[in-house]
Amino acid sequence: MFEALEKIRREALKRVDAVAENAELEAVRVEYLGRKGRLTEKLRRLGSLPPEDRPRAGALANEIKGDIQRRLTARAAELSAPRREVPQLDYTLPGRRFEVHRRHPVNQVIDELVDIFCDLGFTTAEGPLIEDEYHNFDALNTPADHPARDEKDTLYLEGCDLLLRTETSPVQIRTLETTKPPVRIIAPGRCYRNDTADARHYPVFHQIEGLWIDKGVSFAHLKGVLMEFARALFGSKTRVRFRPHFFPFTEPSAEIESTCPACGGDGCRTCSGTGWIELGGSGMVDPAVLEPMGVDTEMFTGFAFGIGPERIAMVRYGIDDIRLFYENDVRFLEQF
Ligand code: DAH
Numbered sequence: 001m002f003e004a005l006e007k008i009r010r011e012a013l014k015r016v017d018a019v020a021e022n023a024e025l026e027a028v029r030v031e032y033l034g035r036k037g038r039l040t041e042k043l044r045r046l047g048s049l050p051p052e053d054r055p056r057a058g059a060l061a062n063e064i065k066g067d068i069q070r071r072l073t074a075r076a077a078e079l080s081a082p083r084r085e086v087p088q089l090d091y092t093l094p095g096r097r098f099e100v101h102r103r104h105p106v107n108q109v110i111d112e113l114v115d116i117f118c119d120l121g122f123t124t125a126e127g128p129l130i131e132d133e134y135h136n137f138d139a140l141n142t143p144a145d146h147p148a149r150d151e152k153d154t155l156y157l158e159g160c161d162l163l164l165r166t167e168t169s170p171v172q173i174r175t176l177e178t179t180k181p182p183v184r185i186i187a188p189g190r191c192y193r194n195d196t197a198d199a200r201h202y203p204v205f206h207q208i209e210g211l212w213i214d215k216g217v218s219f220a221h222l223k224g225v226l227m228e229f230a231r232a233l234f235g236s237k238t239r240v241r242f243r244p245h246f247f248p249f250t251e252p253s254a255e256i257e258s259t260c261p262a263c264g265g266d267g268c269r270t271c272s273g274t275g276w277i278e279l280g281g282s283g284m285v286d287p288a289v290l291e292p293m294g295v296d297t298e299m300f301t302g303f304a305f306g307i308g309p310e311r312i313a314m315v316r317y318g319i320d321d322i323r324l325f326y327e328n329d330v331r332f333l334e335q336f
Pocket of ligand 1: 166167210253282306
């Protein structure tokens with residue numbers, strides 16, 4: 001009898017521990033403690049034991065009943081406790097790469113050009129990307145029949161007289177409208193043209209405009225400033241040359257070229273074998289631009305220039321297609 005009771009205790013407790021859901025606990029309870037349960041059965045048969053064994057057997061059976069009941073209650077509490085979500089972590093996985101974001105290569109070059117001109121005493125100015133014909137063309141002495149005004153070259157906004165500025169030169173006009181000379185500004189910014197994209201053209205690009213108006217400013221100052229600029233950019237051995245050109249708002253006008261920083265002027269792939277690369281346009285501001293702005297052109301003269309940062313970025317980084325700057329392919333951009 002005692003043996004049998006101990007066996008029931010062992011089995012019952014093991015069964016309770018193995019239960020995985022609350023509903024099963026009730027089945028186990030009934031199996032051992034129910035009216036026809038295995039322990040209940042034993043209790044009922046205590047009377048058939050020899051009298052001297054009855055008290056001990058009764059006490060043991062009751063002890064076992066208590067044990068099973070306590071274990072049932074404890075297991076029920078365990079099963080109904082809210083389960084903590086243990087995150088499934090794989091500690092052997094490699095870490096995630098920390099992405100360091102960078103400035104766009106064209107913006108890096110613009111920042112550098114702005115720094116150089118600020119060292120030369122220029123301050124920065126700004127103008128709107130959406131311009132009117134007056135600031136973009138008329139005030140810059142660009143005649144009404146000039147081909148640049150054609151829709152083939154200029155992006156006009158529908159239903160109004162506005163356009164996307166084709167150059168940063170209108171900032172010259174906006175500055176002169178609000179500032180009396182002396183003026184010494186640069187204006188970096190975006191420009192738009194109705195161009196088909198190819199390796200050298202893109203409908204969006206940047207320019208850095210420069211304007212210096214003061215008493216006695218001459219073409220020699222223009223050359224000096226742009227030579228200093230080219231040397232700060234490409235190194236002290238850089239040479240600069242000016243080739244006669246035409247712009248409506250400058251007279252005389254010149255294209256600015258520097259020796260190619262890739263070959264030092266010997267000729268290479270970057271400069272198409274010429275040894276020279278084009279940096280932009282420049283010239284002495286035409287009195288026809290200054291006079292309507294109320295500038296006394298007997299007293300004040302000045303020069304202007306426009307530099308293309310995309311071209312400089314292409315030369316500096318050996319990029320042969322301007323479209324790469326605007327495709328936003330991170331595999332390209334993260335190299336800078
Ligand atoms: N705006 C001219 C262009 O887009 C560049 C330029 C040439 C700007 C001569 C100037 C300048 O200020 O003096 O081609």
